[in-house]
Amino acid sequence: MKAKRMRALAVSLMFGGALYGCAALDSPMTATEFRKGVKDSSMGVVETFDAKRPYPQVAETLRKKANECLAVTVVSEGNVYQGNMMVKERSVQIYKPTINVTKDATELSLQVGNGKMNPVQKHPKDGYYMLVADATPAGRGTRVTIYRGKWGKGKDVDDAIRGWANGERLACPDLNS
Numbered sequence: 001m002k003a004k005r006m007r008a009l010a011v012s013l014m015f016g017g018a019l020y021g022c023a024a025l026d027s028p029m030t031a032t033e034f035r036k037g038v039k040d041s042s043m044g045v046v047e048t049f050d051a052k053r054p055y056p057q058v059a060e061t062l063r064k065k066a067n068e069c070l071a072v073t074v075v076s077e078g079n080v081y082q083g084n085m086m087v088k089e090r091s092v093q094i095y096k097p098t099i100n101v102t103k104d105a106t107e108l109s110l111q112v113g114n115g116k117m118n119p120v121q122k123h124p125k126d127g128y129y130m131l132v133a134d135a136t137p138a139g140r141g142t143r144v145t146i147y148r149g150k151w152g153k154g155k156d157v158d159d160a161i162r163g164w165a166n167g168e169r170l171a172c173p174d175l176n177s
Contacts, residue, residue: 027123031098031109034129038147047158048145051165055137058144058165059106062135063099065164066108069172070097070157076176095175096126106135110157130154133161 028034038044051058074093079086092114100107113127131148144165148154156173163169 028129029122029124031107031129031132034109034132035147038132038149043150044147045150045154045158046145046147048143049162049165050138051135051142051144051167052140053142053165053167054140055106055135055142057167058135058142059101061164061167061170062106062108062133062161063101065160065170065172066097066099066110069160070095070110070175072175074176093175094127095130098126104136108133108135108161112153131157133158135165 028037039046053061072095074095076091076093078089080089081087094113096111096113098107098109098111108131109129110131111124111127112130113123130152131146131154133144133146135142135144137143142165144161146158146161148158153173153175156175160169160171160173163171
């Protein structure tokens with residue numbers, strides 16, 4: 001009887017610790033926290049480049065293209081197995097760009113959520129941060145720094161931002177696949 005209670009206690013502590021550990025993994029709540037988290041992570045990418053276009057042009061292009069290309073909702077459906085049964089699953093991803101432009105700096109952040117998020121840990125109202133890009137005047141050009149994760153759609157958005165900043169590729173990234 002004592003062994004059963006000890007086993008039950010051990011299992012309870014193990015699951016309780018796992019749940020506590022998940023709850024303790026707070027997501028970045030602001031673009032500033034996201035930048036710091038990416039810098040401190042081996043799973044993050046921070047890259048800086050200089051665009052040869054004047055800062056006001058780059059800031060205006062980022063503002064225009066962010067609203068045109070990144071404010072999208074992606075719906076996907078497919079069949080998945082749950083146990084031995086196949087069920088139809090529907091996924092909704094809502095991308096929300098936020099852009100702040102001043103004469104000295106532009107900040108573009110991209111968040112993604114599913115509209116009905118209910119995770120264990122705290123999360124930002126508009127979804128998890130996926131990418132933050134900063135643009136500042138640099139002589140006659142513009143210095144751009146992009147913070148993102150190593151995998152996923154962040155790389156595609158990064159590529160698009162580079163093209164927009166340089167005035168070369170103005171296409172929207174494919175957020176559907």
